[in-house]
Amino acid sequence: MQRFDKIIPREASASLKYDGRLETFGTNDVMPMWVADMDFAVPDAVADALQARASHPIYGYSMAPESLYQALIDWLLTKHQWPVKREWIVLTPGVVPSLNLVVAALTAENAGLIVQPPVYFPFLSIAENQHRRLIENPLILQDDGLGNLHYQMDLLQLDACAKEASLLMLCSPHNPVGRVWLKEELLALLAIAKKHGLIILADEIHSDLVYPNAQHHTLSRLAFEDAPSSSSKDAPHAIITAVSPSKTFNIPGLGLSALIVPDATYRQTIQSHLTKLAFAVTNPFSMIAFEAAYRGGADWLNELMAYLQTTRDEAISFIHAHIPKINAVCPQGTYLLWLDCRKLNLNDEALTLFFVQEAQLGLSSGAMFGRGGEGFMRMNIGTPRANVMAALKRLKSALS
Template identity: 70%
Template sequence: MGTHQLSGLFDHPIAREGTESLKYDGRLDTFGTDDVLPMWVADMDFAVPEAISQALQARASHPVFGYSMAPESLYQALIDWLLNTHDWQVKREWIVLTPGVVPSLNLVVAALTAEQAGVIVQPPVYFPFFSAVTNQHRRLIENPLRLTDDGTLAYQMDLAQLEESAKEAELLLLCSPHNPVGRVWQKDELHALLAIAEKHDLTILSDEIHADLVYTDAQHTPLSRLSLDSASTSEASHRIITAVSPSKTFNIPGLGLSALIIPNEAHRRAIQKHLQRMGVSVTNPFNLAAFEAAYRGGGEWRKALIAYLQDTRDEAIAFINKHLPAIRVICPQATYLLWLDCRELKLDDAALNRFFIEEAKLGLSPGAIFGRGGEGFMRMNIGTPKANVMAALSRLQAALAESN
């Protein structure tokens, strides 16, 4: 099936209630009511590519589900994907499989830094970045993103402040592309970041889980690949660890399998040792089947998904700009997450959250959970049929009109 024929698939509504879905069946626990359109936790309401369902069905048809091991073909599928999609040549021995990107954040912090070491995060950011540091009793150092407003809102890194923070830190947790603000970091920004890391001997964990969900108006550069390209920073790849996963792009986050790309052998050994000590079984028959099938057979589906999401993004933003003047939206360059600036409503965070749940009947992620700079914002997951997104925005429009 070509990209064009695939796009119709995403309009098809799929009932997810009763599937132990956190997003749907967890509404009562999270919002205190089932009566919200759920647009929070980052999974999508779309069926996975056929290549994945076929691989899972094939595996399920064998009746023994014993301990598993990753086949070489799985590693090769990831290597081919990174080369073909990101022009990044990764060596087989650099790859360490892990049970998810959030576990990987915790693992890297624990394995590579000492107790009380400084670890930098850039809020507002995906909230497990904070707990990955505090869980391990490391010192959280914040390098908040800067929000500029010259008619349009745009986020940038505060490199001057980062230079200061780097003096007292061992590790930086980079979110690239960035959740929740949707930025795709450009090469000049990443070069500047690398220069700071070099100067202050900083290790960087680059969480690139959203790298395959980039819209056509931006281009993602793997930080580690950039460092390999650059003559002045030829050794820099040794200080970079990259987390990748097919889970967001191909909508299989419930299956839990990701990979760390670790060119530095000492880092690799420390991380593998820590993983072993935790006694965690990383692979299982289903996550292996889905992981390999995604990278091997999901390419066309991904292109169709991005086209669909980009269309949804653009229509949603046009609607907000036209009909919801009290809300400003940051146009994401990547991710299926819209970052809504609701500060004009002049509600504190508890009241803003209540307004979305009780008046608009929408279950979004409150911006405040993403840390400093997230106050007064809400994050909306648009990984759902476009009709749902537009219905949600109409609910919001009606609730805002009612509250005036």
């Protein structure tokens, strides 16, 4: 048995995914495959470091040691060939707060924010939260007629709507559709951003969770390569990247992330907003886990990706063979499976009810992810494979 096959009960651990079922689905009687954390134990390096810290009985305000910054720098260089300077790093208490922070700090009231739906739903609320204008650049869904679904960016429409925007929020890799953007796609996006003077806020939280045959390209690194002399100052500097070990190593509850901001003026503006909002990073456990994960988690991550790949492939084969009314978009990254349920001809409320009441499955409704998400459901497969296959069997029986 592989370590990821182990079923670890999570009920009564104040887990949102498990203990939040009644509130979210109206019943505890669903297999929870919604909120994006995994049902796997963290790498030993992380658990050991946390236990060692817990054995010291004082949990005072903490400050991030230089070794933590170095662990992140080393990870980004080794994993993504991205040379990041120490002074570019701004620690933040989570990626979603960081996205709100950057928008508030770097754009004016009523400025246009471009998002690419269907997309991680907090992207859609940032405009409203921060009193900015939401501009949609929906992804294009292509169907090759053989059942293979593929999402692409609509670069023509992006070029048109970029004229009225100040900032583009990029999800790379993309949640929920699982795309890992090609270098050419990102270069085209960069060219459009440069032409219109757009700031790009790249959420790269899923960048370590990429399957073989796909490669994540850090947008900021591509921009530097594109403008090595930095003569056109705007190209590399107008990119702010959010990274975090939280999805990669399954520690999202600990809430620590980083913004990588090469431009000194943007960085100061972001820092002063952090101070104004009294956002402080002081939790000793989040720091210990962050550093331990980046230093000691690489082998665990390789095993995880191999495990998830097999789960992904078995799940998709099962769906193709046994659930003809549902199709799955094969993710190139993330542990999220985007299910096309449009053939069921149910509206979004009825679709969620069908999953909950007939199949006893708690998934995320595609409609939450905005335009283009209607008729889809997002299934979290970051759980022992036996759970994923049991869930699909429930779905098959509910439909037959």
